[in-house]
Amino acid sequence: NAGVTQTPKFQVLKTGQSMTLQCAQDMNHNSMYWYRQDPGMGLRLIYYSASEGTTDKGEVPNGYNVSRLNKREFSLRLESAAPSQTSVYFCASRGPERGEQYFGPGTRLTVT
Amino acid sequence: AQKITQTQPGMFVQEKEAVTLDCTYDTSDPSYGLFWYKQPSSGEMIFLIYQGSYDQQNATEGRYSLNFQKARKSANLVISASQLGDSAMYFCAMRERYNNAGNMLTFGGGTRLMVKP
Numbered sequence: 001n002a003g004v005t006q007t008p009k010f011q012v013l014k015t016g017q018s019m020t021l022q023c024a025q026d027m028n029h030n031s032m033y034w035y036r037q038d039p040g041m042g043l044r045l046i047y048y049s050a051s052e053g054t055t056d057k058g059e060v061p062n063g064y065n066v067s068r069l070n071k072r073e074f075s076l077r078l079e080s081a082a083p084s085q086t087s088v089y090f091c092a093s094r095g096p097e098r099g100e101q102y103f104g105p106g107t108r109l110t111v112t
Numbered sequence: 113a114q115k116i117t118q119t120q121p122g123m124f125v126q127e128k129e130a131v132t133l134d135c136t137y138d139t140s141d142p143s144y145g146l147f148w149y150k151q152p153s154s155g156e157m158i159f160l161i162y163q164g165s166y167d168q169q170n171a172t173e174g175r176y177s178l179n180f181q182k183a184r185k186s187a188n189l190v191i192s193a194s195q196l197g198d199s200a201m202y203f204c205a206m207r208e209r210y211n212n213a214g215n216m217l218t219f220g221g222g223t224r225l226m227v228k229p
Binding site for chain 2 (some may be wrong): 017031033040041042043045048050056058084088090094098099100101102103105106108
């Protein structure tokens with residue numbers, strides 16, 4: 001049981017480049033989330049998807065777009081990367097009972 | 113106002129001793145959940161323990177227990193018999209029910225725990 005997987009693990013972009021972070025979960029969860037974690041800080045929610053076919057903005061959505069491709073997959077796209085988007089990105093899915101979230105291993109993104 | 117406050121940026125504990133990590137929260141929602149996560153240096157986020165606002169007893173999971181004081185709005189994590197592998201960042205998080213269709217979590221800033229041999 002893989003849980004939540006993310007690709008890539010590491011990425012370096014130049015300012016203005018675009019990329020898509022991939023996330024998949026095999027726990028049949030309805031809700032999925034994208035967070036960013038800046039050095040020495042907690043997690044901040046970028047976007048979430050409460051169910052297949054829906055997406056909503058979180059606390060820090062500017063500069064990002066998301067796609068809930070199907071129940072398993074939730075991708076995060078940076079259209080024009082900026083140095084301020086240098087961070088570690090986590091994808092998570094939500095368990096149905098207590099609401100705990102299960103996280104992927106993270107993607108460390110550097111924008112130069 | 114901060115919804116989740118962790119006032120201890122860093123703490124040391126001697127191996128085999130118990131340690132308490134503080135978390136206070138702010139909500140007017142009577143129905144909420146509190147979570148603790150561990151983030152070791154490898155970076156992954158590991159779910160540790162959950163406490164619901166209506167739970168009558170404090171949650172326990174192995175060496176982890178949650179000292180839930182509802183009137184004080186605190187949900188401190190207690191780790192008993194600390195091990196070297198407990199050295200990590202620890203995050204407290206809250207899920208409110210009201211106006212939270214996405215069941216989003218709000219995280220605190222974290223506490224770095226270092227276990228001394």
